[in-house]
Amino acid sequence: MNKTLILQKIKDLNVCVLIPTYNNERTLKRVIDGVLQFTNSVIIVNDGSTDSTAQILKNYSQLEQIHVPENKGKGNALRVGFKKATALGYEYAITIDSDGQHFPEDIPVFIEALEQVEHKNLLLIGARNMEQEGVPGKSSFGNKFSNFWFWVETGIKLTDTQSGFRLYPLKALDKLKFYTNKFEFEIEAIVKAAWNDVVVKNVPIQVLYDESERVSHFRPFKDFTRISILNTCLIVILLFYIIPRNLFRKLKKKGVKRFFVEDFLGSQDSPTKKALSIALGVFIGLSPFWGFHTVIVLFLALVLRLNKAIAFAFSNVSLPPFIPFVLYASSKMGQFILGIDYNYTLDMFKNGFEITDHLKTYIIGSFSLAIVSALVFGFIGFLFFSIFEKKNAALQNG
Template sequence: MKLLIVIPHYNHLTTLKSVVQRCLDQNPNVAVFDDGSDVSPAEILKGLPVTLVRFEKNRGKGAILQESAKWAAAHGFSHIVSIDADGQLDPAEYPLIAKAAEEHPHALIIGVRQFGPDAPKSSQFGRKFGGFWAHLQTGKTVNDIQSGYRCYPVEILNHIKCFSKRYAFEVEIAVRALWAGFPLVEVPVSVSYSKTRVSHFSKLKDNLRLTVLNTHLTVRSMLPIPHRQYFVDNAGQVEKRGYWEALVLNLKTPGNITKNALSAAWGIFCGAVALPGIRQLMLFGGAGWWNLNRILTISFEKFCIGPLVSALCIEVGFFLRYGRFLTEFNLTTLGRQFWQRVWEWVLGSCIVAPILALCAFLVVWSIGYLVNRGLCAREK
């Protein structure tokens, strides 16, 4: 492992030198990537053993991080540790990030800011709001998806494609890394907010970009299309995993047997429950929140399309109301008493949906268990 500290810089001349000096105290490999500042920081950094890479035009923090990963890879670095140039984060806590990277060399390390009483309410809300969307999109808990104190394996930045180029990039790369199968490790770090701190975050433009991004990621997370997966081979190299290889690995992983069974059960439950329109939100929301197998969830939900399950719910609801089953189907029972049948459909689905979900869970779990045993026995 060889770590490079990267400081994305844009018009923070008053704090840049101090941040660089404190970074050099932790790691002699420090590079400043200037994102088209009004004044070049070359004079400020004169005499310091630091690399300066300057871009004439402002391109955004995400673009700078991607360029820094390419530069790091070309110069023999395996990881970059990014830290903001505004002095908000403490370079002295670099060893915490570096230790986590050493223990988890293929993981994205995020420094979770520990907010104090001086933290702006907007930052506290933004962290919680961002964490909610990240959980919905990935099924994983991410406590500070907007933190700028991170360690990226260059393989993550160089393998995963993102369309965000500014602040939203840090959100997108974390979500896509989790989708791709890379681990995410969190480390608590301190943060300070100075009254003179300069922030280039635009409440209008950047929040709009985050809204568009979260909409895109949420919709993508709902689609029953597998995400591109990566794995670490025996030589420690990261390679893309083919669809069938990923499917076989999914079946061979014991923890996924229960996950796949829960996915099928949730699909059946949402398809059977009598909440038209709302059940689609339940289906996709639950699949994202619990990180279920969306292909199985949506596929099993389709089993409930048609009159069979609805008729079963009506019969059960009718039985609960009158102690007998509905056997007369005519203009009166299906026409004039329409709203009574709807109520019985809703009532009956409260019984039918959980029972069908339990049956789906047991069937899929049993099949997964048998397939897993067969695959493992074939390998032996």
């Protein structure tokens, strides 16, 4: 695709290029000149640079520039840039780092990918080859770490979630609330975008790590800690808000009957997967992790790719009305295993029996009961779903 055609497509798709920069005097000019080969719709955010960045930018007075008085972080620079781009009427912003690791020649890759999809609510992340020679080990590890947590939080598998070479849908971002201002913003942005029905995908790009001129402002300990705290917060939001919200939306959209068949019975899941979901739910529900059953079962169902609706439903064997029965059964199981007898009765547990008096007996019995019950209910569930699937298939073929 020639440059003239790319220039026109960038204009037609209403795309700008956003360059956040902080003390990258050695590479900034090369990056800007490279971008100008494809478009003049450029916004530069000078994030409080203390080197010669301001002097370099004087040579580009024709471009939109924002000068932040003092360094506030890449996330803040991007958010300021997005706000300006939206105000100028752009619909998309391609972000490119100013440290020279990205090739402006890859801008057409994003434009072609955007043009090819009918669903324009799209966020593209440039996927670098992290296995190539010269890539710092800490960058490769950090990317794998980030990829894993993005998968846990969204269910989407990507090969690169840390690249700063991206295409953002500005209208979609404008509807979201963000709270971070440093490097972790780029993670918050893609996770929250995915949670709100934005398609997040990778596109292949080139990368150059030239340690003789590249300046990295990533602080391993501080920024890694910030990212870890953010991921913890995102997991909590996922478990207590996003998953319940999505289940409620499906229930409202499909109705009770269709939701029960498609999501609870999981018509697209295998009998084995559904049986394992039942087993997980029963095991967690009967385990002694009181107060954390919902968090644990949803997290494990998410990580293990099981049916969340089924696992959650069967974890509720420990709802308040059933608690005395669960405690009694667990304690009796513990007595049996340990070969002792405390003469427990069900009425004792209904009347506020202090289980802590015989904690060892209860914990051993609780885990034992959870394992046995999970196996039994999982096996019964497998038989039920196998029969249900066969009958369903017979009806469809008939």
